[in-house]
Amino acid sequence: MKTYSISEAAKELNLTAYTLRYYDKEGLLPFVERTPNGTRLFKAADIGALKIIECLKSTGMPIKEIKHFIDWCSEGDSTLQQRYDMFLERKATVEAQMEELKKTMELIEHKCQYYKTALEAGTEDIHKDDKIEIMS
Amino acid sequence: MKTYSISEAAKELNLTAYTLRYYDKEGLLPFVERTPNGTRLFKAADIGALKIIECLKSTGMPIKEIKHFIDWCSEGDSTLQQRYDMFLERKATVEAQMEELKKTMELIEHKCQYYKTALEAGTEDIHKDDKIEIMS
DNA sequence: GCTTGACCTCGAGTTAACTCTAAGGTTTAC
DNA sequence: GTAAACCTTAGAGTTAACTCGAGGTCAAGC
Numbered sequence: 001m002k003t004y005s006i007s008e009a010a011k012e013l014n015l016t017a018y019t020l021r022y023y024d025k026e027g028l029l030p031f032v033e034r035t036p037n038g039t040r041l042f043k044a045a046d047i048g049a050l051k052i053i054e055c056l057k058s059t060g061m062p063i064k065e066i067k068h069f070i071d072w073c074s075e076g077d078s079t080l081q082q083r084y085d086m087f088l089e090r091k092a093t094v095e096a097q098m099e100e101l102k103k104t105m106e107l108i109e110h111k112c113q114y115y116k117t118a119l120e121a122g123t124e125d126i127h128k129d130d131k132i133e134i135m136s
Numbered sequence: 137m138k139t140y141s142i143s144e145a146a147k148e149l150n151l152t153a154y155t156l157r158y159y160d161k162e163g164l165l166p167f168v169e170r171t172p173n174g175t176r177l178f179k180a181a182d183i184g185a186l187k188i189i190e191c192l193k194s195t196g197m198p199i200k201e202i203k204h205f206i207d208w209c210s211e212g213d214s215t216l217q218q219r220y221d222m223f224l225e226r227k228a229t230v231e232a233q234m235e236e237l238k239k240t241m242e243l244i245e246h247k248c249q250y251y252k253t254a255l256e257a258g259t260e261d262i263h264k265d266d267k268i269e270i271m272s
Numbered sequence: 273g274c275t276t277g278a279c280c281t282c283g284a285g286t287t288a289a290c291t292c293t294a295a296g297g298t299t300t301a302c
Numbered sequence: 303g304t305a306a307a308c309c310t311t312a313g314a315g316t317t318a319a320c321t322c323g324a325g326g327t328c329a330a331g332c
Contacts, residue, residue, distance in 0.1 A: 001193065003176050003311080005308080006308095006309075007308080007309095016290085016291080017309095018290070018291055018292070019289085019290065021310090021311095022289075022290060022291085026289095027296085035309095037297080037298065037299095037309080037310085038297090038309075038310055038311090039298085039308090039309055039310075040309085040310095051243075052243070052247070055240050055243045055244065058144055058236065058237075058240050059240060059244070062288070062289090063288080063289075064288095069142060076260075077254075077258065077259045077260055079252060080255045080258075080259075080260065081255060083188075083251050084248070084252060084254075084255055087244055087247045087248045087251060088248060090172060090244050091241070091244050091245065091248060092267070094237060094241050094244060095241075097237060098234070098237055098241070100194065101194075101230060101233060103235055104191050104194050104230055105227070105230050105231075107187075107188070107191045108191065108195070108223055108226050108227050109227065111188075111223045111225045112220070112224060115216060115220035115223055116218050116220060118213075118216050118220075119216045119217060119220050122213065122216075123213045124164060124212075124213055124216065136272035141279080142278090142279075142281090143278075152320090152321080153278095153279090154321055155319085155320065155321085155324070157280090157281090158319075158320060158321085161281095161282095162319095171279095173279085173327070173328065173329095174279080174280055174281090174327085175278085175279055175280070175328090176279085176280090180314070191293085198318070198319090199318080199319075200318095236290080267302095273330090273331070273332105274331105275330105275331090275332090276310105276329105276330090276331085276332105277309085277328105277329095277330095277331090278327105278328090278329095279324100279327080279328080279329100280326075280327070280328095281324100281325090281326085281327105282320070282323105282324090282325095282326100283322105283323095283324095284321100284322085284323085284324105285320105285321080285322075285323095286319100286320085286322090287318100287319095287320090287321100288318095288319100289316100289317095289318100290315105290316085290317090291314100291315080291316070291317100292313105292314085292315075292316090293312105293313090293314080293315090293321100294311100294312095294313095294314100295310100295311090295312100296309100296310080296311090297308105297309075297310070297311105298307100298308080298310095299306100299307085299308075299309090300306085300307085300308090301304105301307105302303105302304095302305095
């Protein structure tokens with residue numbers, strides 16, 4: 001079974017060894033085992049778990065909340081409902097983020113258009129009396 | 137022409153007055169005028185500009201970079217190219233974020249499914265020997 | 273005229289998430 | 303057998319983006 005040193009794991013996950021140690025200190029990696037002399041040994045499954053952690057982080061979930069999830073995982077089947085609820089809530093969050101991002105994209109595309117025409121005209125004045133809409 | 141006090145502007149933008157003063161301190165609001173005694177007076181156009189600022193912020197752009205954009209706006213037509221380029225770059229960033237978010241969503245939906253079936257079975261063991269794929 | 277409340281500035285404090293340093297132990301390479 | 307390249311820990315430092323407190327100004331209402 002392949003294992004990874006902390007720096008190999010870091011490279012695999014696009015993180016630094018510092019960050020992994022920090023996660024461990026914050027209680028996110030109770031499953032990572034050690035060699036007799038204390039060196040962390042990451043298994044493939046640990047890398048997988050870290051990918052879930054990164055996924056949760058990318059939804060804006062703070063580390064302390066991710067720790068709750070990790071704790072639930074350690075507690076076993078009695079916490080299945082909590083974990084399910086958490087992912088449902090994350091799903092709603094991500095859906096909202098997608099909506100937001102779509103609106104952001106629209107505004108940015110509008111601005112690209114705005115500056116494209118201004119650039120062609122050599123001046124922003126070309127948009128001086130664009131409709132009095134929400135945003136020009 | 138309608139104007140807004142700092143707290144009205146804050147409410148309009150879902151920010152706090154503290155945050156607006158902080159933005160001002162960071163040079164993001166050079167266009168906001170003052171009454172003779174120093175009170176900020178936000179015009180409708182200022183609220184609009186702040187919405188652009190919030191839009192840029194939501195793409196993960198740091199305040200210092202947003203300031204560059206504000207500075208360019210003050211400098212006039214000679215900076216049209218920079219501003220256009222900036223929005224093109226933002227567009228690319230947002231496209232990448234959308235891709236990321238889609239992947240995140242897939243993983244989360246997978247996990248929702250995973251916990252739904254585990255919950256129905258009463259135990260996570262139901263997934264014990266799921267394929268040895270990337271992530272179960 | 274005096275209190276109340278909203279505004280102001282300046283500078284300090286907070287928080288999250290790293291990021292690094294110091295001091296030391298272990299393993300590998302020649 | 304020693305140097306390089308890892309690893310460990312505890313704890314300090316950094317950064318961004320707020321967030322707040324103290325002390326002051328000013329206009330409105332009683």
